[in-house]
Amino acid sequence: MGAKASLSEQFVMSFIEGDRWKLYLEGLGKSILLTLGALALGVIFGIVVAVIRTLHDQQKGGKKSPGLVFANAVCKLYTTVIRGTPMMVQLLIMGFVVFATSRNLMGVAILSLGINSGAYVAEIIRGGIMSVDPGQMEAGRSLGMNYGTVMKEIIIPQAIKNILPALGNELITLFKDTSLVSVIGMTELTKVARDLQARTYLPLMPYLGIAVMYLVVVIILTYLQGILERRMRKSDRH
Amino acid sequence: MTDTNALVKVEHLTKAFGSHVVLRDISETIQTGEKICIIGPSGSGKSTFLRCLNLLEIPTSGTITFDGTEITSDKTDINKIRQQMGMVFQHFNLFPNKTVRRNITLAPVRTGLMNQEEADEEATRLLERVNLADKADAYPASLSGGQKQRIAIVRALAMRPKLMLFDEPTSALDPEMVGEVLGVMKELADDGMTMAIVTHEMGFAREVASRVLFIEEGVVMEQGTPEKVFGSPENPRLQDFLSKVL
Numbered sequence A: 001m002g003a004k005a006s007l008s009e010q011f012v013m014s015f016i017e018g019d020r021w022k023l024y025l026e027g028l029g030k031s032i033l034l035t036l037g038a039l040a041l042g043v044i045f046g047i048v049v050a051v052i053r054t055l056h057d058q059q060k061g062g063k064k065s066p067g068l069v070f071a072n073a074v075c076k077l078y079t080t081v082i083r084g085t086p087m088m089v090q091l092l093i094m095g096f097v098v099f100a101t102s103r104n105l106m107g108v109a110i111l112s113l114g115i116n117s118g119a120y121v122a123e124i125i126r127g128g129i130m131s132v133d134p135g136q137m138e139a140g141r142s143l144g145m146n147y148g149t150v151m152k153e154i155i156i157p158q159a160i161k162n163i164l165p166a167l168g169n170e171l172i173t174l175f176k177d178t179s180l181v182s183v184i185g186m187t188e189l190t191k192v193a194r195d196l197q198a199r200t201y202l203p204l205m206p207y208l209g210i211a212v213m214y215l216v217v218v219i220i221l222t223y224l225q226g227i228l229e230r231r232m233r234k235s236d237r238h
Numbered sequence B: 001m002t003d004t005n006a007l008v009k010v011e012h013l014t015k016a017f018g019s020h021v022v023l024r025d026i027s028e029t030i031q032t033g034e035k036i037c038i039i040g041p042s043g044s045g046k047s048t049f050l051r052c053l054n055l056l057e058i059p060t061s062g063t064i065t066f067d068g069t070e071i072t073s074d075k076t077d078i079n080k081i082r083q084q085m086g087m088v089f090q091h092f093n094l095f096p097n098k099t100v101r102r103n104i105t106l107a108p109v110r111t112g113l114m115n116q117e118e119a120d121e122e123a124t125r126l127l128e129r130v131n132l133a134d135k136a137d138a139y140p141a142s143l144s145g146g147q148k149q150r151i152a153i154v155r156a157l158a159m160r161p162k163l164m165l166f167d168e169p170t171s172a173l174d175p176e177m178v179g180e181v182l183g184v185m186k187e188l189a190d191d192g193m194t195m196a197i198v199t200h201e202m203g204f205a206r207e208v209a210s211r212v213l214f215i216e217e218g219v220v221m222e223q224g225t226p227e228k229v230f231g232s233p234e235n236p237r238l239q240d241f242l243s244k245v246l
Helices: A007-019 A021-058 A066-084 A087-098 A105-130 A134-142 A147-184 A189-200 A204-237 B046-053 B078-082 B100-110 B116-129 B145-157 B175-190 B202-208 B226-231 B236-245
Strands: B006-017 B020-031 B035-039 B061-066 B085-088 B163-167 B194-198 B211-216 B219-224
Touching: A007 A021, A007 A189, A007 A204, A021 A066, A021 A105, A021 A147, A021 A189, A021 A204, A066 A105, A087 A105, A087 A147, A105 A147, A134 A147, A134 B078, A134 B085, A147 A189, A147 A204, A147 B100, A189 A204, B006 B046, B020 B046, B020 B194, B020 B219, B035 B046, B035 B202, B046 B061, B046 B163, B046 B194, B046 B211, B085 B145, B100 B116, B100 B145, B116 B145, B145 B163, B145 B175, B175 B194, B175 B202, B202 B226, B211 B226, B211 B236, B219 B226, B219 B236
Parallel strands: B035 B194, B035 B211, B085 B163, B163 B194
Antiparallel strands: B006 B020, B006 B061, B211 B219
């Protein structure tokens, strides 16, 4: 049968028969969940790394604490390794070496993507913090507030404005990267399409179908990002 | 010499950025109530000198004592010291993410000097003093340069400092706004505040200063009353400088 089936037959077999559309929706749901989990983890890793690296770079004079120097070196190694190796290779290592015996594929996938994303988010946040005028930190410190208070009240809120657009792009990249976790056997959207293609021998509809689904989600995310940016710019003017 | 009134005592202060020496072995005393104007060509080290006083720049060597406490000592909590020294910057450095009122109340509340209610009252009082009470809920982006700088001054005053440092407070202002800022500073001086002011406003220095320091190449080349420094300068570098700016 396969190649001889008409387009409408292919459509029916790929989406309608046996309520297969439900499988796609389930897969899409898992992809989205995976994205959100990984982003949350990535932001946490990112903030920690960014704060350590900024603290290290902002320390004046020759008296740097050895603990901070060590932490900074670890953070640098982390970003270098993660940004210097392919996402899929990281997934294969996490799935088949580090967590080879784990059956919690969702957990492994979130952790892998989160660790990956954290390295990029760290650089985004660090850039955002560095883009805030150094005079802001000086003014805050000159009033007698400690470093942490100035960071929290003055620097971070201003940095977030600069960070959000880039963080939106990271979210979109992360969502598309979830398709890679099919290599460790987790059933997200891409794996659903591959499994159906293997069962029906019909590649056209499943793959075009998921491409459309990814695209629609990305268009929605881009639209939301645009709204957010416009609102932020408005609050700049006052 | 009696130092009972010495609020700030600087001894053998040297500051270098890498191999570039900006301040060379400066020893200076500021008495309570004095209004010191610091003049000199750009790049002479006058701003660096001011920024050393509240340790925004860490001295390479030498000691600074403020109100009896050696602030250059590692054991001193610099935050506690800075709470007693206000600083006004050339570029205002108001916090753009906070309203004018929050700009003023943030530090007094966060350092435990006042509760929010007291700080709000203080902010209202200070804003009335500089005729900006109607701007309390505005954000800095909507203010003119002169308004921003007046708010930066009262933000520092809200901490009830014993010393006010001004780092070229009018250099970034449009000419028509310089007067309103100098007016506020003049009032502050008349109220008896101890002030150290790096400035290019020679007319203001002549009128307000109790003592003028001329810094050039990282050393205090000449100092004295405004009458002496502006009227009969001795150092040829000072004479040269004054001939260019007056």
